[in-house]
Amino acid sequence: MKKKIAGLVEKSISACVAAGLMAESDLPYIEMEVPANPDHGDFSSNAAMILASRAKQNPRRFAQAIRDHLHDTEGILEKTEIAGPGFLNFFVKDSFWRQSLSDILNSKESYGRLNLGGGRKVQVEFVSANPTGPLHIGHARGAVVGDVLAALLRVAGYHVSREYYINDAGSQMDNLGKSVLYRYRELFGEKTDFPESCYHGGYITEIAREIAQLEADVYLEKNEKDAIAYFNSVASEVIMEGIKKDLRDFGVTFDSYFSEKELYRENGVNDLLTSLRERGFIYSDGGTLWFKTTDYGDEKDRVVIRQNGEPTYFAADIAYHQNKFSRGFETLIDIWGADHHGYIPRLQASIQALGHDKNDLKIILVQLVNLLRAGQPVAMSTRAGEFVTLREVLDEVGKDAARYNFLMRRSDSHLDFDLEVAKKQSNENPVYYVQYAHARICSILRLAAEKGMAKPSCENCDLSLLSGPEEKALMKMMAAYPDMLEGAAKSLEVHRITFYLNELAAVFHSYYNKAKVVTDDAPLSAARLVLVEALRVVLKNALKILGVGAPEKM
RNA sequence: GCGCCUGUAGCUCAGCUGGAUAGAGCACCAGACUACGAAUCUGGGGGCCGUAGGUUCGAAUCCUACCAGGCGCGCCA
Numbered sequence: 163m164k165k166k167i168a169g170l171v172e173k174s175i176s177a178c179v180a181a182g183l184m185a186e187s188d189l190p191y192i193e194m195e196v197p198a199n200p201d202h203g204d205f206s207s208n209a210a211m212i213l214a215s216r217a218k219q220n221p222r223r224f225a226q227a228i229r230d231h232l233h234d235t236e237g238i239l240e241k242t243e244i245a246g247p248g249f250l251n252f253f254v255k256d257s258f259w260r261q262s263l264s265d266i267l268n269s270k271e272s273y274g275r276l277n278l279g280g281g282r283k284v285q286v287e288f289v290s291a292n293p294t295g296p297l298h299i300g301h302a303r304g305a306v307v308g309d310v311l312a313a314l315l316r317v318a319g320y321h322v323s324r325e326y327y328i329n330d331a332g333s334q335m336d337n338l339g340k341s342v343l344y345r346y347r348e349l350f351g352e353k354t355d356f357p358e359s360c361y362h363g364g365y366i367t368e369i370a371r372e373i374a375q376l377e378a379d380v381y382l383e384k385n386e387k388d389a390i391a392y393f394n395s396v397a398s399e400v401i402m403e404g405i406k407k408d409l410r411d412f413g414v415t416f417d418s419y420f421s422e423k424e425l426y427r428e429n430g431v432n433d434l435l436t437s438l439r440e441r442g443f444i445y446s447d448g449g450t451l452w453f454k455t456t457d458y459g460d461e462k463d464r465v466v467i468r469q470n471g472e473p474t475y476f477a478a479d480i481a482y483h484q485n486k487f488s489r490g491f492e493t494l495i496d497i498w499g500a501d502h503h504g505y506i507p508r509l510q511a512s513i514q515a516l517g518h519d520k521n522d523l524k525i526i527l528v529q530l531v532n533l534l535r536a537g538q539p540v541a542m543s544t545r546a547g548e549f550v551t552l553r554e555v556l557d558e559v560g561k562d563a564a565r566y567n568f569l570m571r572r573s574d575s576h577l578d579f580d581l582e583v584a585k586k587q588s589n590e591n592p593v594y595y596v597q598y599a600h601a602r603i604c605s606i607l608r609l610a611a612e613k614g615m616a617k618p619s620c621e622n623c624d625l626s627l628l629s630g631p632e633e634k635a636l637m638k639m640m641a642a643y644p645d646m647l648e649g650a651a652k653s654l655e656v657h658r659i660t661f662y663l664n665e666l667a668a669v670f671h672s673y674y675n676k677a678k679v680v681t682d683d684a685p686l687s688a689a690r691l692v693l694v695e696a697l698r699v700v701l702k703n704a705l706k707i708l709g710v711g712a713p714e715k716m
Numbered sequence: 717g718c719g720c721c722u723g724u725a726g727c728u729c730a731g732c733u734g735g736a737u738a739g740a741g742c743a744c745c746a747g748a749c750u751a752c753g754a755a756u757c758u759g760g761g762g763g764c765c766g767u768a769g770g771u772u773c774g775a776a777u778c779c780u781a782c783c784a785g786g787c788g789c790g791c792c793a
Contacts, residue, residue, distance in 0.1 A: 191733085199736070208735060215773075246736055247773060292793070332793055450791060461719075461789085468791040475793050503720055504788040527721080530787085570741095571729065574721065576786075578728065583742090587755065590742060594755050606752050613752095649732060661730060664740075675748085675757040716755070 163238075163262075164645050167205050167252050168192040170232055175209065177231040184224065185217055196642065203243065203251030204638065211248040221248030256626070259634065262641035264620040266696040274643050274703050278651055279320030283490050286312040288497035289409065290327040293398040294338045295363055297408050297552040300499065303577065304528045305552075306568040306709070308497040309414045310656045311526070313707045318651035323417045323491070327482065330398055331422040332475060337361065339394025343381070345370035346393070350379050365404075369397050408552045413561055413709040425481050431473050434481045435466060443515045453480070458511035458520075480512040483523065487513075493522055495654070500527040500574065526654060528573045534580040550581075559585040562710045566593035569660045569708060592664060596701065597713055599667035603698040604714040606679050610691055613680065618688075618695035627689040632673035636693060639666050640700050656708075663704050670697055 171192045178184045197206045210225035217224075225244040232242060240253040266273045288308025291301050308324070316322045341360035345367045348354055356362070373381070373396060381389045409415065425431050435451065438444045443454050444466065451467035453476070466477040486494050494513075498505075506525050513523050533540040533550055540550060555564055563584050570592065571577045583590050607618075628637065643662070650658040679690040702712040 193733070193735095195732080195735085197736075198731095198739085202736070206735085211735080211773080221773080249736070329793065334793060448791095465791045470791080472791085474791065479793095500721070501787055502793090505793095506720085529721080575729075576722075580728095589755065591755085592741070595741090598753085598755050602753060602756085609752050646732095653732075655732085657730085658732080661740085668740085671756055672758090674752085675754090678752060680752050716753085 163254065163258065163641055164194050164196075164205060166236070166238060167254075168194045168207070170234060170238075171207055171209055171228060171250070173233065174228045174231040175213070177233075178224075178227045181231070183227045184213060197251070202245065202249070204254045205252045207250045207252075208248070210244075210250060214248060224248065225250050256629075256634070259637040259641055260625040260628070262637060263625060263692055263696045266640060266699050267618065267620055267692065270699055271703060271706075273699055274317060274647050276318045276644060276648055276651070278318040278648060279315060281319065281321050282492050283323070284315055284320045284493045284495065285323045285325055285486055285489075285491040286315070286495045286497065287325045287327055287486075289405075289414070290329065291405065292329045292332075292334055293402040293405065294334055294361055295401065296365060297405055298549040299533050299552065299555055299579065300531055302412065302552045302555060302564065303531050303568045303573075304497050304499060305409060305412060305414045306565050307526065307528050307573050307656060310565075310569060310659070310708055311495065311497070311654060313709065314647065314651055314656060314659070317707060318647060320493075324415070325486075326416045326419045328402065328419055328421045329475075331426060331478065335394050335398060336390060338397050339390035339392070341366045342370050342373070342393040342397045343386070343389050346374060346381060349374050350382060352382075365401070366397070369400055372400075408556070411556055411561065412552060413565065420482070420485075422478055422482070425478055425485065430485060431477055431481045434484055435473075435477065438480075438515065441515075453477075453508075453512065453515075455508045455511035455515075458507075458514045460507040460511045464508050476508060476512075479509060480516075483509065483513055484516055487516070487518060487522075493524065496523065496525045498525060498527055500529045503527055524654065526573060529576045531568075532576060532578045534578055534582075536582040537580065540581075555581070555584075562597070563591060563593045565708060565710050566596075566660065569657055572655065572657050592660075593710065594716070595671075596663045596667045596705065597711065598716060599670050600698060600701045600705070600712045601714060601716045602674060603670075603694045603701070606694055607691070607698070610680050610687070615680070615684075615687065615691065618691040620692055623688045623692055624685050625689050625692065627686050628693055630673075630677065632669055632676065633690075633693060635669050636666075636673065636697060639669065640696055643700050643704070659704055659707060663701065663708075666697070666701065666704075670694075 168191070171194075175184065175192075192207060192209050193212075194205050194207050197203060210228055211221040214221035214224040222244060225248045228250060229242050229244060232239075238254055238258050240255045242253070243251045245251050269275075286308050289297070289301055289305045291297055297305070312322045312324045337360055340357070341362075344354045344356050344360065349367075349370055373393070381392070435444060438453070439451075443457070445452055445454065449469045450465050452463045453466045455464050456462060464476055465474055466480070467473055483494065496509075509525070510520055510523060514520055558581060559567075567579055567584050568577065587594060589595070611617075628634070639662075646658060646662045650656060677690070679687060679694055681687050705712045
């Protein structure tokens with residue numbers, strides 16, 4: 163609807179230009195907003211004001227000209243007003259809002275699907291935690307944001323792939339193996355001086371114990387290097403399995419897992435560096451190789467091969483992103499913890515050196531989570547092995563509540579996550595507000611069925627009976643659902659879906675307390691059943707994108 | 717010191733690419749179940765949009781400086 167009206171305005175402006183009333187316009191798009199105040203219409207545009215200010219003309223005169231040249235061929239508009247300094251306010255005929263109800267009932271679960279992406283291949287890479295320990299609460303937020311963003315883009319018509327990058331090649335992996343080895347030795351009574359830099363969590367000891375049970379003390383004799391290599395491969399595998407299971411139970415699944423080791427196995431890192439060197443992006447200085455990231459705005463050049471001959475993490479990451487592009491993805495989206503923001507310029511620089519546009523790689527920063535229990539901060543330290551794991555959160559508050567809580571803020575805004583509030587089944591917890599709306603509607607529909615009423619259908623149903631303010635508001639909000647999704651997809655902001663749901667549920671709850679759906683008035687009941695059935699569909703579709711359940715009973 | 721993010725009601729936060737009278741939830745106060753589910757609803761108080769300038773028809777939104785908090789500034793990942 164929004165687009166239709168914007169289209170009308172666009173054509174009208176062209177007509178005005180043709181009629182010599184305006185100079186050539188170069189508006190990139192027609193801004194069309196839904197005014198907060200219903201007196202200002204269903205949609206409002208400031209196009210006349212923008213054009214007039216560029217032409218140094220009277221905005222109201224421009225607005226008049228646009229209105230005069232409007233050709234409402236479909237008869238969408240009830241009226242068009244010029245208001246204030248030069249706003250064009252559009253009032254849509256009620257019949258067009260009712261039309262969206264039958265759209266929804268016909269499209270069902272595909273209502274809201276867009277063709278924004280045109281099938282373009284997009285990859286969303288997220289979580290990507292090192293397999294050195296279980297996922298904790300901090301990872302959970304990134305997991306949900308990535309998962310929902312992928313789902314959103316899929317609905318918006320992109321071909322989306324979810325990927326987890328396993329950092330299994332760096333020095334922290336040696337630390338992991340070493341940590342297990344030390345615990346293993348302890349199990350056989352050796353005294354060790356457990357290093358500060360190693361992982362202290364209890365899970366390390368458990369892995370050591372498993373190895374000890376299966377293979378006894380054979381690794382006490384072997385040389386340390388081999389033992390560490392073996393221990394870290396066992397440990398990372400065990401831990402990775404745990405991570406996958408936790409994510410699955412959190413409703414997060416991936417299409418692929420990409421191992422950093424893989425890059426080295428295929429010699430990808432060296433090949434890439436060679437080709438970059440040939441093209442002059444890499445130079446040697448002081449026994450190390452440097453990437454000229456300053457060519458693309460980074461504040462200093464970055465090392466790719468260390469003095470000891472080992473490639474840096476950055477080197478592998480360039481190769482990894484190159485690999486992503488070579489797999490045919492046109493847009494890459496990386497989801498990172500906000501503490502990695504300093505890394506953005508060099509990675510952006512590197513993909514540009516590889517010949518891609520800066521915008522082909524979008525990085526979404528997710529701020530860290532501030533974990534609370536009943537208002538009191540919960541201390542966490544990964545090194546010391548003191549952290550609240552994702553598993554514990556899942557067990558304590560449940561998947562739906564946890565996910566919803568992570569989606570209630572813009573991702574680059576700090577988030578307080580209070581375990582006590584999140585598990586409360588009360589009005590302090592917004593998940594239930596929306597789920598309750600869905601369950602209530604299902605309850606109404608069950609009752610209607612019990613009473614032998616026909617299933618909601620737009621056939622032989624007088625939808626013009628839906629004339630109350632809440633009914634109109636609900637129809638308009640549901641009609642705006644695709645616009646909301648489009649905005650969220652374009653801006654990559656998943657929290658918009660949550661806010662939309664809260665608003666929609668609020669209007670419904672208010673309506674529910676005012677009006678009865680199932681009554682003795684058969685035509686009115688039929689119309690209202692159509693309305694709530696449409697609502698049920700929209701709620702369910704949106705919740706599905708969020709990966710949050712839409713229960714029929716609670 | 718330099719860079720990035722944040723600063724909006726008592727608390728937690730929305731506010732879409734600059735628009736019309738700045739919103740929501742929680743908390744607080746007062747009300748609503750013989751009505752399809754009260755995990756709900758109705759009403760109320762509450763604001764120098766961090767501060768000061770600037771841009772313009774118009775600024776919470778854009779620019780500059782400053783203040784406060786967070787994060788980053790490695791041949792770690």
